[in-house]
Amino acid sequence: MINLYAAAPGWGVPNLSPFVLKVDCYLRMVGLPYELCSFRSLADIAQAPKGKVPYIEDNGQKVPDSGFILEYLQTTYGDRLGERLSQRDQAIALGMRRLMEEHLYWVIGYARYVEEEIWQQYKHVLFGRYGSTPTELDAATAQIRDVVRTYLHGQGLGRHSRAEVYALGNADLTALSAYLEDRPYFLGEEPTALDATAYGFLANIFYVGYETPLEAHAKALLNLRAYCERMRQRYYSTA
Numbered sequence: 392m393i394n395l396y397a398a399a400p401g402w403g404v405p406n407l408s409p410f411v412l413k414v415d416c417y418l419r420m421v422g423l424p425y426e427l428c429s430f431r432s433l434a435d436i437a438q439a440p441k442g443k444v445p446y447i448e449d450n451g452q453k454v455p456d457s458g459f460i461l462e463y464l465q466t467t468y469g470d471r472l473g474e475r476l477s478q479r480d481q482a483i484a485l486g487m488r489r490l491m492e493e494h495l496y497w498v499i500g501y502a503r504y505v506e507e508e509i510w511q512q513y514k515h516v517l518f519g520r521y522g523s524t525p526t527e528l529d530a531a532t533a534q535i536r537d538v539v540r541t542y543l544h545g546q547g548l549g550r551h552s553r554a555e556v557y558a559l560g561n562a563d564l565t566a567l568s569a570y571l572e573d574r575p576y577f578l579g580e581e582p583t584a585l586d587a588t589a590y591g592f593l594a595n596i597f598y599v600g601y602e603t604p605l606e607a608h609a610k611a612l613l614n615l616r617a618y619c620e621r622m623r624q625r626y627y628s629t630a
Contacts, residue, residue, distance in 0.1 A: 393418065393425040393464075394448040396439065401516040402600040405627060409496060410457040411445040413591030417461055419626045420587060421471035457591075458488075461584055474583050484585040487570070487577065490563055491592045497548040498560030499595060502603045504539045505549070509601045516600070557604035564596075564605070568612040575621060582622075590622040 395418065397411040406412040406427075418425045425447075430436050439455065440446050446455035447463075454463045476484065503513045514532040543549030548556055567589070576582045577589055596609045597619050610616060 393423060394428050395425050395445055396428045396430065396447070397445045398436070398517060399429040402598070404594055404598050407517055407595065407599075408444055409499065409591040409595045410492070411591075412594060413457050413588045414445050414447070414460050416590045416622070416626055417464070417584060417587035420582060420584075421464070421468070423464065423468060423471070457588075458492075461587075465584075472581075472583055476578065476583065480578055483570075484578065484583070487567070487585055488588050490566065491588055494548075495560060495563045495592055497543060497546055498556060498563070498605055499592070500539060501543060501548060501556050501560075502601070502605060504536050505543070506603065509603070510536065512601065557608075560605045561608040564609050564612060564615065567593075568615045571614050571618060573614065575618075582625075586622060590619065590626075593619045594623065 395411070395414060397406055397408060397415075399406075401407050404412070406415060415427065430444075436444065440453050441455045443455060445457060445460065446453055447460050448454075449463075449467070454460050502509055504510060514528070514536070518532050518535075519528060540549060548559070551559070571577055574580070577585050593609070593615060596606055597616065599606070
């Protein structure tokens, strides 16, 4: 049995980490049995390999990082999606992944860690389940928030104005929508591993308990909206 270690779900999203949800979705897509193991404390998260989530444990081996996890699963259990992508499609898939994981991710993070009203909800949804007192929760989450905001500044996105940040994120969504067009999945008629990534990120935009210019723009892109619902119905309708 594969154990997938992650924070718990929230706001009606199977997991509030796009990277965790990416792995969770992939495991459902390929039909591998697994167990989602929620952390019991903030200290458990800090002890994760590389200090980040998700990671899996399989046959005594711990594998961190969503990209390496999918590579491990494909190598160990075979290509269960039957992907036979051309080099061109492989390049497109990599570019799309980078757009979401290395740029859109930070726009989502900006909303959660910089926007004050959203942060006050988010810290309780994500971290309030660990039994801390209000004082302990405030101290721990303030430290985490400072770290993430430092990362945002270092990455560069945190140096921009609010309007500029969301304009950049909206451009990402417009690009995804333009490429998807009227196809059911990003690379054609059947889903591929790229769709696990796309669902992990888009579900964390469409289905969360707050709205920003990013969510509003996403909902105006009807093909992305339909795509996300298609993925949810196919893989999470009985969740």
